[in-house]
Amino acid sequence: MKFETTHEIIVTHMTRGKTAFGVCTTTAENAHISPAMVQKNNLSVGSVCRCILVSNIHDPNGRTPWRVAWIGEVGEVETAPPVQPVQPVQPVAPVQDQKPQPRPNKDPANRRQENIMAAHDALMFLKENCDCYYRTGEISEAVGLGSQRMSNVMEHLHALGQVYKAAVTNSPDQARVSLTLWAANLDPFLTEESA
Numbered sequence: 001m002k003f004e005t006t007h008e009i010i011v012t013h014m015t016r017g018k019t020a021f022g023v024c025t026t027t028a029e030n031a032h033i034s035p036a037m038v039q040k041n042n043l044s045v046g047s048v049c050r051c052i053l054v055s056n057i058h059d060p061n062g063r064t065p066w067r068v069a070w071i072g073e074v075g076e077v078e079t080a081p082p083v084q085p086v087q088p089v090q091p092v093a094p095v096q097d098q099k100p101q102p103r104p105n106k107d108p109a110n111r112r113q114e115n116i117m118a119a120h121d122a123l124m125f126l127k128e129n130c131d132c133y134y135r136t137g138e139i140s141e142a143v144g145l146g147s148q149r150m151s152n153v154m155e156h157l158h159a160l161g162q163v164y165k166a167a168v169t170n171s172p173d174q175a176r177v178s179l180t181l182w183a184a185n186l187d188p189f190l191t192e193e194s195a
Contacts, residue, residue: 126184
């Protein structure tokens with residue numbers, strides 16, 4: 001990623017303290033946005049920004065490799081009309097029996113198209129298996145995309161209201177989520193008593 005050029009990011013998360021996180025649309029990598037920039041640019045989840053990214057030296061484990069140094073244009077995510085599949089989708093075998101088929105990673109210009117295709121495939125997978133919820137890794141294996149990129153794609157779909165998400169923690173004050181579950185609708189998360 002070049003520092004001299006601007007990049008497009010979509011804001012996917014925001015904390016109570018107004019720290020935001022986004023995903024770069026060309027590389028699917030995470031970016032940190034300071035509370036001051038969030039306030040100055042009136043950002044919210046779903047905002048699309050043209051910005052300059054710099055290396056995030058405050059993240060030693062590399063989960064968020066970039067931080068936003070400057071924000072130019074700000075817009076909102078436009079919800080696209082549903083994509084009609086060109087070919088019928090083949091039934092998906094149980095995830096444990098499938099070997100991941102990684103998508104070819106040719107050049108950054110194709111990564112956005114790959115992410116769009118992965119989002120479509122993930123939605124189709126969840127809709128075909130609508131009576132269950134799935135972990136990110138299971139969807140990643142079914143779609144054939146790396147788990148970190150699949151996580152970013154799923155967060156984007158969730159920000160658009162296309163999928164349901166359950167963040168599982170062990171205790172109320174736990175900083176990190178232990179497990180994230182995804183479903184096409186709310187039914188898999190409901191028990192007989194709560195339905």
